[in-house]
Amino acid sequence: MTYPIYLDYNATTPVDQRVLDAMLPYLTMHFGNAASRTHVFGLKAEEAVAQARRQVAALIGALPNELVFTSGATESINLALKGAFEANSHRGNHIITVATEHKAGLDTCLHLEQLGAEVTYLTPDSEGLVSPEQIETALRPGTLLISMMLANNETGVIQPLTEIAALARQRNILVHTDATQAVGKLPIDLARLPVDFLSFSGHKFYAPKGIGGLFVRQKTPLIAQQDGGRHERARRSGTLNVPGIVAMGKAAELAQTQLAEEAVRVARLRDRLESGLTARLSDVQVNGTRAHRLPNTSNLAFANVDGEALLMSLNEIAVSNGSACTAASTDPSHVLKAMGLSDELAYSSVRFSLGRFTADADIDQAISHVVTVVDRLRTYQSI
Template identity: 70%
Template structure:
């Protein structure tokens, strides 16, 4: 089977695994234990990982909070900032196509009294900074807009939106889960107040992530006990996972430009191969402002519920991994104006570090043959 679902998760890079293994048995200390060598070794490893993540994103090591993943990071950012400003009933702006980690957290805050504005994207998945500006209110306390969409790969104009927020003293958070390691992100300009990321999207392990929170941002911790991570996130640190996240960040930093060029070429090869061989296909989302590894294609005149199951030689998806258990059409594509029928019959192909030319060619042939067969069955 050809794996083309890298936006759902990535395999751990061998170099990342090698870096992690000693911290399961040889250097197994608790990073909070500062009275013996085992704790010192663990603390040094965490410090090194913090430096590796900081270098990737252009931030200070003190601005990194290690978490269990992007979902926890998002919760800490949105809930923590709202509580710290003593304004759970304030105004929040986000986008209809955000990941469920953001949308569900906003729903939670809305139940506590917050007023949330959900911006509808244009048909290509992009929002305009003017839409955000029009939604601003005197009581707006937070804006959350993702860097790149997990289903379509569309990249939002976050610098312009973050500038709007900064000019008005409003906190800006971005879910950069799909962008970190794929796009050059440097937070040294100070526009982004908080950024969420997850290790398993950039060839690190599952169960570890980080929230970048700038020095001026006040957060109320969402779990108490021990005041780890400068009092922002209590809990014994996952040292092997953090080491893996750090090594993954280092590798992405080293390979970013060459990998971007390679993935763009492979994505275009896959996309053009499918569009040229299969009629009635359309790429969903803006094709200029998008991730180098992602294409989302809809297939007309196909029973969408059977499309993915029939692509038996491919691992791909028709939406976020977090919603794949549902039978509803993609809410992201629906927000962009697609019908239920086309949303059901859309497939996200996401490529990665270990994708090869031969795999792309096999995928094009398999999709072509499968869709042709399904259309015969659909017509009959």
């Protein structure tokens, strides 16, 4: 079977061979439960978890004891938002978020509304950005929490989170950020980024699926949403996924050592893709700001093309038109709609996301394939 060129790294990444090599012994030889401290099997697992905790903490500038291991970013987001609301509801019930958030955040906010929360959903500008001034205008005396993505999963747009979090800290308001697309791609230093919670998934930076984490700043109140053993400093009960944790630790170590170099490399490939397509095709626009976005992400709208036909015809490359979690939806991207795109342009937009194993030849082949497909569809639709 011939596989298409993979340009959907924001959906998931392949497991790096070095990550797999680090993980495998903890599926076979070192199979102990990290909570079993009475014998060598459990102690070996506990030691591996501690090392991975240090590796992940180093990647994001956190303290190891500020990390909670989870099954992934969706669980982390649920824990952060629900746990913070439950622990701090005496301070207020107002939450501020953004209409372009991942559904993991938006759906959790909808759930909290049923529990009495009042949620303000901010609309970004046409470039996908929310300003500190918008946040300040939305504040109320009872504002408890601000939740916003560091980098958007569809457009790659990076929000001015440092300024917004500083504004919140001045008013004693908690801040959660969904950094799922940023961890391993952008330099993050939680000693300088004044957020209280940060959620992420290992499978976005070359670890396996099913492992993620939540940063919880020291002394920040949080109510566990999963009971049954008081694991992870009583924040998340459940037997630790030792092989997954070891894998994410190794992935974090690798990401940290090559982050800057990789960002430059994939940004060059992304720019090559965009310049190649816009030079050979008319009516192609970049969705979202070009100045503040992930180095690996390009969201392009192809005008005068049927969106469904476009995606079905791009069989030589693996791409998407939005989040993998909403791929079954027939609705246009809520992210692009919130940025003001028409239904037609939102449907005909394609997200290209590059990664560690993307090569120059892949980009050249992708350009050629997209140009051929778009030209054919436009000719067919004009008949």
